Structure formats: structure tokens, C-alpha cells
Amino acid sequence: MTVSTTDVLTDVLTDVLVVGVGCAGASAAIEAARAGASVVALDRAAPGGSSAVSGGELYLGGGTALQRACGLEDDPDQMYAYLHEALGPHPDEEKLRLYCDGSVEHYDWLCGLGIGFNPSLYDGVSWLPPTADGLMWLGENAWPFTELARPVPRGHRPATDGYGGWLLMDRLTTAAREAGVDIHPDTRVTGLLRDDDGRVVGVRARRFGEDLTYRARRGVVLATGGFADDPAMVADHAPALVGHSTVSDGGDDGSGIRLGVEAGGSVRRMAATQIALSVVPALAVRGMLVDGLGQRFVNEDVYPGRFSQAAVLHRPGPWFTLVDESGWEDVPERERWGVRPAVVAETLAEVETELGLPARSLEDTVARYNRDAAAGEDTLFHKDPRWLRPLEPPYAAVDARRGFDPEGTGPRGGTGVSGFTLGGLRTSVDGEVLDAAGAVVPGLFAAGRVTSGIHGAGYVSGTSLGDGTFFGRRAGRAAAHS
Amino acid sequence: MTVSTTDVLTDVLTDVLVVGVGCAGASAAIEAARAGASVVALDRAAPGGSSAVSGGELYLGGGTALQRACGLEDDPDQMYAYLHEALGPHPDEEKLRLYCDGSVEHYDWLCGLGIGFNPSLYDGVSWLPPTADGLMWLGENAWPFTELARPVPRGHRPATDGYGGWLLMDRLTTAAREAGVDIHPDTRVTGLLRDDDGRVVGVRARRFGEDLTYRARRGVVLATGGFADDPAMVADHAPALVGHSTVSDGGDDGSGIRLGVEAGGSVRRMAATQIALSVVPALAVRGMLVDGLGQRFVNEDVYPGRFSQAAVLHRPGPWFTLVDESGWEDVPERERWGVRPAVVAETLAEVETELGLPARSLEDTVARYNRDAAAGEDTLFHKDPRWLRPLEPPYAAVDARRGFDPEGTGPRGGTGVSGFTLGGLRTSVDGEVLDAAGAVVPGLFAAGRVTSGIHGAGYVSGTSLGDGTFFGRRAGRAAAHS
Numbered sequence: 001m002t003v004s005t006t007d008v009l010t011d012v013l014t015d016v017l018v019v020g021v022g023c024a025g026a027s028a029a030i031e032a033a034r035a036g037a038s039v040v041a042l043d044r045a046a047p048g049g050s051s052a053v054s055g056g057e058l059y060l061g062g063g064t065a066l067q068r069a070c071g072l073e074d075d076p077d078q079m080y081a082y083l084h085e086a087l088g089p090h091p092d093e094e095k096l097r098l099y100c101d102g103s104v105e106h107y108d109w110l111c112g113l114g115i116g117f118n119p120s121l122y123d124g125v126s127w128l129p130p131t132a133d134g135l136m137w138l139g140e141n142a143w144p145f146t147e148l149a150r151p152v153p154r155g156h157r158p159a160t161d162g163y164g165g166w167l168l169m170d171r172l173t174t175a176a177r178e179a180g181v182d183i184h185p186d187t188r189v190t191g192l193l194r195d196d197d198g199r200v201v202g203v204r205a206r207r208f209g210e211d212l213t214y215r216a217r218r219g220v221v222l223a224t225g226g227f228a229d230d231p232a233m234v235a236d237h238a239p240a241l242v243g244h245s246t247v248s249d250g251g252d253d254g255s256g257i258r259l260g261v262e263a264g265g266s267v268r269r270m271a272a273t274q275i276a277l278s279v280v281p282a283l284a285v286r287g288m289l290v291d292g293l294g295q296r297f298v299n300e301d302v303y304p305g306r307f308s309q310a311a312v313l314h315r316p317g318p319w320f321t322l323v324d325e326s327g328w329e330d331v332p333e334r335e336r337w338g339v340r341p342a343v344v345a346e347t348l349a350e351v352e353t354e355l356g357l358p359a360r361s362l363e364d365t366v367a368r369y370n371r372d373a374a375a376g377e378d379t380l381f382h383k384d385p386r387w388l389r390p391l392e393p394p395y396a397a398v399d400a401r402r403g404f405d406p407e408g409t410g411p412r413g414g415t416g417v418s419g420f421t422l423g424g425l426r427t428s429v430d431g432e433v434l435d436a437a438g439a440v441v442p443g444l445f446a447a448g449r450v451t452s453g454i455h456g457a458g459y460v461s462g463t464s465l466g467d468g469t470f471f472g473r474r475a476g477r478a479a480a481h482s
Numbered sequence: 483m484t485v486s487t488t489d490v491l492t493d494v495l496t497d498v499l500v501v502g503v504g505c506a507g508a509s510a511a512i513e514a515a516r517a518g519a520s521v522v523a524l525d526r527a528a529p530g531g532s533s534a535v536s537g538g539e540l541y542l543g544g545g546t547a548l549q550r551a552c553g554l555e556d557d558p559d560q561m562y563a564y565l566h567e568a569l570g571p572h573p574d575e576e577k578l579r580l581y582c583d584g585s586v587e588h589y590d591w592l593c594g595l596g597i598g599f600n601p602s603l604y605d606g607v608s609w610l611p612p613t614a615d616g617l618m619w620l621g622e623n624a625w626p627f628t629e630l631a632r633p634v635p636r637g638h639r640p641a642t643d644g645y646g647g648w649l650l651m652d653r654l655t656t657a658a659r660e661a662g663v664d665i666h667p668d669t670r671v672t673g674l675l676r677d678d679d680g681r682v683v684g685v686r687a688r689r690f691g692e693d694l695t696y697r698a699r700r701g702v703v704l705a706t707g708g709f710a711d712d713p714a715m716v717a718d719h720a721p722a723l724v725g726h727s728t729v730s731d732g733g734d735d736g737s738g739i740r741l742g743v744e745a746g747g748s749v750r751r752m753a754a755t756q757i758a759l760s761v762v763p764a765l766a767v768r769g770m771l772v773d774g775l776g777q778r779f780v781n782e783d784v785y786p787g788r789f790s791q792a793a794v795l796h797r798p799g800p801w802f803t804l805v806d807e808s809g810w811e812d813v814p815e816r817e818r819w820g821v822r823p824a825v826v827a828e829t830l831a832e833v834e835t836e837l838g839l840p841a842r843s844l845e846d847t848v849a850r851y852n853r854d855a856a857a858g859e860d861t862l863f864h865k866d867p868r869w870l871r872p873l874e875p876p877y878a879a880v881d882a883r884r885g886f887d888p889e890g891t892g893p894r895g896g897t898g899v900s901g902f903t904l905g906g907l908r909t910s911v912d913g914e915v916l917d918a919a920g921a922v923v924p925g926l927f928a929a930g931r932v933t934s935g936i937h938g939a940g941y942v943s944g945t946s947l948g949d950g951t952f953f954g955r956r957a958g959r960a961a962a963h964s
Binding site for chain 1: 571572717718719721724740743744748750751752753775777795796797840841842843846850853861862863908918919938939
């Protein structure tokens with residue numbers, strides 16, 4: 001609800017008001033406060049959001065101190081060339097250019113918050129490395145990217161075991177408080193306040209049954225996350241996610257997008273989605289991924305989000321990982337994420353029958369793969385030769401629909417597919433929310449997944465936390481100076 | 483621009499104002515006038531729009547008089563079952579149900595306007611049959627639809643040679659005038675008028691340098707078409723069309739969507755697109771379609787828009803039609819739409835080399851196809867056995883990027899891909915424009931491609947003219963009675 005300001009009293013008055021304290025909102029709050037603005041940040045729960053339950057990887061490069069400590073050379077042009085293709089087609093070139101050019105400085109800023117990164121590289125393929133190495137590959141060393149840019153790993157992992165999102169949010173929240181940001185938890189924004197000229201000047205909010213009015217002298221920054229948790233918005237705008245699980249803290253309900261649109265903002269790329277298929281990359285890369293017709297469709301050594309999109313968005317399911325015994329044994333049990341074969345068999349014909357694949361489909365597919373592997377070249381999809389080896393019986397096939405079972409407490413199942421949304425409010429590179437004609441909505445800023453960021457149709461891990469923190473900072477500074 | 487009504491004079495006053503005289507606007511105008519409303523219809527050019535340059539097919543069924551005259555049985559449930567899958571995933575079930583249940587009546591209504599349909603069936607596969615048969619298949623007799631619904635042809639073609647859109651629009655426009663609709667050509671709407679309660683009560687328009695104000699007592703119906711001709715909107719919302727040609731009269735610039743959004747309307751499914759690949763279905767069905775890796779990916783006997791989506795949205799290009807000599811000769815020259823082989827060769831290895839396909843890719847693909855053809859069953863994609871025959875040398879391959887050359891004046895080339903947009907304003911089944919919360923924007927209606935209609939991600943010929951005329955009628959009636 002947009003409300004005229006003439007009829008409301010003000011409970012809280014500040015310079016900059018930030019709505020949502022995930023990685024984008026916290027970064028905006030820090031930078032606004034450091035620029036000298038008084039800042040209040042609201043969260044309907046506690047600080048953290050979906051960022052806090054994420055893996056915590058940040059896609060950074062261009063020659064960060066961490067890359068240099070690992071003996072790796074990088075530059076912003078190589079980073080841009082990789083991301084332009086990996087996040088494409090049609091990424092936001094203006095935002096992406098700034099993101100790559102500013103990445104070294106952004107890394108230093110994150111380190112300055114007290115986030116550590118261990119100076120070692122995990123050289124395997126995984127959604128989440130089993131080590132505490134600070135650097136990981138995110139598809140840079142896979143075809144076709146190897147032909148477009150010099151392969152350099154750019155996945156920067158905060159120094160902790162396992163999921164690192166909590167650490168990132170802990171440091172960001174602490175830094176925000178240290179900068180003087182006043183964080184109000186349990187406070188849900190219910191509408192934007194606009195003055196008679198249409199400028200956004202605050203919000204209405206609700207906390208424990210009490211209605212509150214927050215006024216912002218300089219600007220309101222929306223940082224409320226995407227809309228994966230709102231089934232109606234998903235059905236209207238991102239139908240590829242209908243029926244699947246969401247990657248979120250459960251609160252990505254699109255409320256910030258709706259508020260921004262009510263205030264005159266426009267949206268873009270609402271159908272774009274991150275997709276994760278429940279496949280263990282270490283197994284897939286040692287064998288192959290096949291679709292519901294027994295056809296191979298991708299080089300399995302790409303970033304796993306890319307093979308997930310290749311499967312879910314473009315191939316008929318169900319999707320299976322086919323490996324042989326030595327491929328299976330080659331992956332330590334704890335790195336198999338608790339998956340179990342749906343079938344183990346001496347012949348591919350048996351596998352086809354058990355999985356309901358067309359007769360001779362796997363036989364044809366494996367025959368070609370083995371011929372290529374023996375010759376040392378994956379002529380269809382160009383998987384790196386280090387992963388190429390003819391598959392020999394016995395074979396095992398894993399059904400992605402059974403999901404992962406890392407704790408041995410039962411598979412996480414569902415459809416085997418989960419995702420979040422990448423589309424949202426259209427913003428300038430300084431986070432100003434833009435209307436359909438490209439004009440600024442005065443007083444309104446946004447960052448993170450409530451916006452459409454650097455992404456086109458593609459996605460790579462670390463680019464959402466990366467884009468959220470990077471453009472969150474810019475939005476916070478712009479709001480402080482507006 | 484939305485303008486308060488207090489400061490404008492009225493040049494024209496009517497009950498219902500229709501903006502855009504394509505098939506949806508004309509249908510809305512007819513029905514509003516027949517319901518007793520005074521109706522003025524504006525078009526920025528002349529009546530016709532993209533509808534007038536279309537093929538003219540209407541997707542109708544459920545047992546129309548034409549189907550019965552051809553000795554065919556149909557019912558709305560079978561029609562619904564087909565379209566639910568063909569227009570999916572996730573079509574608008576409420577609209578689709580009404581569309582199927584009302585199709586026989588809608589056919590009769592169209593006949594009542596003086597549109598004739600010849601009572602004979604074209605039994606081939608084509609974008610546009612070379613005959614004047616009134617009925618054609620639009621994919622109903624292809625797998626997987628044959629397993630979901632009884633195959634009945636439902637492509638209804640106005641009785642004329644070639645493209646029939648002009649005839650449809652001629653009859654609709656004549657009927658509108660006969661019903662008393664006042665059509666104002668050369669009149670471009672520049673903004674909606676809203677009263678102090680937010681109700682849409684008219685438009686501002688411009689004609690030959692003159693600013694005009696139209697007031698509507700009962701409602702304004704937007705019927706301005708999609709946004710394929712606006713590059714910025716395409717980039718923001720339907721990136722799959724970036725760089726490709728548009729299927730339109732050149733005026734589908736999204737202006738009506740922007741007007742509706744400014745007035746508080748919401749959009750849905752903005753990324754959905756119709757796609758046409760420059761492939762001759764009669765050739766493809768006698769051979770195969772392959773992608774840029776030499777892989778087959780679809781049963782070539784589906785509705786050609788479906789194989790086009792399967793290629794362009796889901797497979798790496800370029801895309802080729804592979805046939806053998808007897809397949810080529812089997813298609814009369816005038817039905818080859820002027821295409822020429824990019825390569826003719828005795829061996830598939832030569833074809834691979836000439837087209838830049840991976841070595842042995844076509845050999846593997848054809849080996850499987852021929853094995854299946856010899857056995858009479860397409861085990862991967864289930865093309866109807868009547869089209870299955872092992873391919874023998876010499877082979878010819880046609881490159882879709884060379885386009886068609888029906889007049890022999892040079893290929894229509896480009897990328898070989900063209901399309902239009904299917905997303906737009908969210909409307910009720912009566913054409914009321916809805917906001918993000920699902921509430922009606924008072925006084926504002928919409929129909930045709932300015933809206934998101936019955937479609938999910940899929941498309942079949944005749945469903946845009948069909949949905950436009952069907953829901954255009956409903957919008958016109960609702961506006962007249964509001």
C-alpha cells in the first residue's frame with residue numbers, strides 16, 4: 001500500500017532506511033552509515049535471510065589477494081569474459097563490467113569486515129567442497145569457457161567448514177552494528193510512504209501487532225530477496241520452478257518486488273532462475289548425465305548449476321547419473337552425499353529396462369562415449385580429458401529424484417530439483433529503482449535478489465551473494481548521498 | 483501518462499472505447515456494440531494489425547459444424563486435453579476451459595460474420611497448406627498428444643488462398659462497422675485518463691499532430707498487441723527473441739502493456755514466446771531435424787511451432803533438415819518454399835564436414851534412426867510410422883539460417899528464427915485488467931496479445947487469433963455492461 005504522507009505520524013526518523021537484512025541489505029546499511037548517514041535496517045525476522053543459509057561462496061576475481069596467495073593470475077577482462085558467457089545469454093553488461101572491475105576492491109572490503117579466506121584451492125568438482133580451502137572452481141576450467149577466457153578459479157569461500165553463509169552474515173551484521181546501523185528485527189514492512197511529489201519517504205511497518213511509521217530523509221533501500229517462496233508469483237513469472245523446492249530461508253515471498261512495482265518501479269527478467277539438480281558432481285564427472293531418453297547432453301565438468309539448467313530447463317526428465325564401479329569407488333563415501341544407486345547391473349540393457357529408458361538408448365550413448373574416451377576426446381560436449389575413461393560393467397545409475405541423504409536420515413527427494421529466482425526490480429548501477437520508461441523512482445533503491453542483477457539466463461554460485469553485496473554497497477552509498 | 487480528469491476537455495464521448503483494431507479489438511467492439519453500447523475504436527494506423535498479416539488459422543474444435551461436415555467427431559474435453567499439453571506447461575486452465583467449452587459457439591459466431599471455411603481436410607504437414615482446405619492438423623496426430631487425446635484436426639482456415647488473416651480482419655472490421663462501431667484510424671493513444679477514484683475513464687490520443695481526449699462512460703478495452711517490436715521490452719522480458727525477426731505488422735511495440743501497467747495492472751508470463759524456425763515441415767518429416775551437434779531431438783511430425791521451440795529454446799544451433807533424395811523428391815517443388823540444400827553428398831561424413839558437425843555425429847544419429855525405421859518404430863521420439871523410412875544416400879541438408887525463398891527472389895534468411903510474444907497484462911476471463919493483488923483496475927479491460935491468454939510456455943497456430951477473438955468478445959461484453 002502506498003500512502004500519502006500528509007496523514008501519518010512518524011515513529012522513527014532516519015536518513016536511510018534499509019528493508020531486509022540479508023547480504024544486500026547489510027552491505028547497503030554498512031556503506032550508508034560509513035558515508036555519514038543515520039541508518040535503520042528492518043528485518044521481519046532476524047538478520048540473515050537466505051544469505052545466512054547459503055553456501056557462502058562469493059564469485060570474485062580479477063586478481064584478488066586470495067588468488068595471488070594461491071599463485072594465480074587473473075584480470076577483470078578474463079573474469080568478464082567468463083561471466084558474460086556463464087551468466088548469459090544477455091547478462092547486464094553495464095553491471096557486469098562494474099562488478100568485474102571492482103572485484104579486487106570488493107574482496108578487500110569483505111576481508112576488512114573480518115571475513116577470512118584460506119589460501120588454498122580445492123581442485124575437484126562439487127556443490128560444496130569437503131575441505132576448508134578458500135578457493136574453488138566454478139566452471140571456469142570447463143568447455144566452452146576454456147576457449148573464451150583463461151581458466152582461473154574464482155569461487156571465494158569464507159573460512160569455515162561446510163556452509164559459510166552464516167559466517168558471511170555474522171560479519172556483515174556485526175560490521176553494520178559497528179558502523180552505527182540500528183537493526184530492528186521482527187519488523188515487517190507493509191507499505192511504502194510517498195510524498196505528494198511521488199518521492200518514497202518511508203515505510204509503514206508492523207511489529208508484534210503494532211503499526212509503525214518509519215521516515216527516511218534520503219532514501220529507502222529494498223533488499224528483501226526474490227520470490228521463490230510465493231507460489232502465485234512463481235506461477236505468473238517463473239513457471240520453471242512450479243512444483244519444485246526452493247533454495248531460501250522460506251521468506252523469499254516477493255514482497256519487496258510488489259512494493260517497488262506499486263511505487264512505479266518496473267521489473268525485468270522475471271523468468272530467470274537458478275536451478276539445482278540433486279546430482280553429485282564428483283560422480284557425474286566420472287561417468288555421465290543422461291536424460292529421460294538415455295541421451296547425454298552436457299560436459300559434466302561444468303559448474304553443477306549449469307548442468308542442472310541444461311537438464312531441467314532443456315531436457316525431458318527424469319535425469320540420471322550413470323557411472324561404473326571404478327567411478328563410484330573413486331568418490332569417497334562421504335562425498336557421495338548419501339546417494340544410492342537406483343539400479344546396479346552388468347549390462348546397459350538391464351539399466352535401460354530398470355529405469356524405463358528406450359531400448360538401446362544407453363547402449364548407443366555409452367558406445368559413443370567410450371569410443372571418444374578411448375580416443376581421448378569428447379567430440380560432442382568436450383569434457384576435459386582428465387575425466388574421460390571408457391565405462392565398463394558393472395554399471396550403477398542414480399536417480400536425481402531421490403535427492404541427497406547426507407545424514408543418512410532419508411533422502412531429501414522431492415522432484416530432485418530446487419531453485420530460486422533471479423529476476424526482479426529494474427535498477428541503475430547505483431541501485432536506483434527505475435520505471436518502465438527508465439526514469440528513477442525518487443527515493444527508492446534496491447539491491448540483491450529483489451532486483452534483476454548481473455544475470456542473464458545463466459547462473460554461477462557466488463554471483464548472487466557477490467552481486468548482492470557489491471550492488472548493495474553501491475545502493476547504500478547512493479541512498480546516503482541522495 | 484495517466485492524467486487526472488479534472489483538467490481535460492472531452493473531444494469524443496462514448497460508452498466503450500477500444501484501443502487497437504486487430505482481431506481482439508474488432509471482436510470486442512462488435513460485441514460491445516451488439517450489447518447496446520456506443521463504441522469508438524481507435525487504431526494508430528488502419529484496422530488490421532498483426533492479425534491481418536497472419537495466416538488466419540483459428541484453433542477451434544469441440545465439434546464445430548466444419549469438423550462435422552468433414553465427418554469428424556470432437557468434444558471440448560478432447561480439445562482441452564490436447565491444448566493443455568500443447569500450450570503447456572502451465573497454461574491458464576480457467577481461460578482454457580472456457581475457450582474449449584465455448585469453441586463451437588465461437589465458430590458459429592465467426593461464420594455469422596461471413597467468414598467461410600471449406601469443408602475439406604488438408605492431411606499433410608505444413609506451416610501453410612498449399613490448398614484451400616478449410617481444416618488442417620496442428621499437431622493433434624503426433625506423439626505424445628496421440629496418447630493424451632483422440633487425434634482430431636482443429637486448424638480452421640478461412641476460405642481463401644494462402645494467408646487468410648486479411649480475410650478474417652476484413653469480415654471483423656465490416657461487422658464492427660455494421661454494428662455501429664465508429665472506427666478512428668491514424669489515432670495513437672498516448673495515455674489513459676483516470677478519475678480521482680483511479681477508475682480508467684478514457685484516453686488521450688494524437689492524430690496528425692492534434693491532441694484529442696476520448697472519454698468512455700463504461701470502459702476502455704486495450705487490444706494493442708504484444709511487444710515483439712520493442713527491443714528494450716524484448717531484452718527485459720523475452721530475451722529468447724533478442725536478435726531474431728518478429729512475426730508482426732511492425733507495430734507490436736508493447737505500448738498497451740505499458741499503459742496498463744501505469745494504470746496499476748500487472749503482467750504475467752512475459753518471457754513466453756511463439757517461435758518459428760525456417761524449416762519446411764514436409765521435408766523435415768520425411769527426414770530429420772538435427773541440432774548443431776548432429777543430434778536429433780524431436781518427432782518431426784509435431785506442429786512446426788513445437789519443433790521450432792524444441793530447437794531454438796532447447797538445443798544448440800545451427801539447426802538443419804537432413805533428407806535423402808527420395809524424401810526431397812517426394813515434396814513438390816512449390817511446397818519446398820524455395821529452400822536449397824546447403825550440402826548434397828554421398829556420405830554422412832561429407833555432410834558432417836560441410837556443416838561443421840562433430841565427426842560421426844550424423845552417422846550415429848542416422849544409424850539409430852534407420853534401425854528404428856526398419857523396425858517400424860521411432861523408439862526415441864515416436865514419429866508416426868507413416869513417415870518412417872531408412873534414409874539412403876545421397877543426402878541433402880538444408881540450413882535453417884538460409885530461410886525461405888518462396889518467390890525465388892533471395893532467401894528470407896536472418897537467423898532463420900522469428901517469433902512474437904505471448905505474455906502481457908493479467909486479466910480475468912472477462913478481460914478485466916488485474917493488479918498484482920488480483921484486484922480489478924476499474925474501467926480497464928484488455929484482450930489479445932496485450933494480455934497473457936490461454937498459453938503457458940507452448941504455442942499452436944490459431945490459438946492467438948483464437949484467444950484474441952474469443953476473449954476479445956468477452957471483454958467487449960463485460961465493458962458494455964460495466
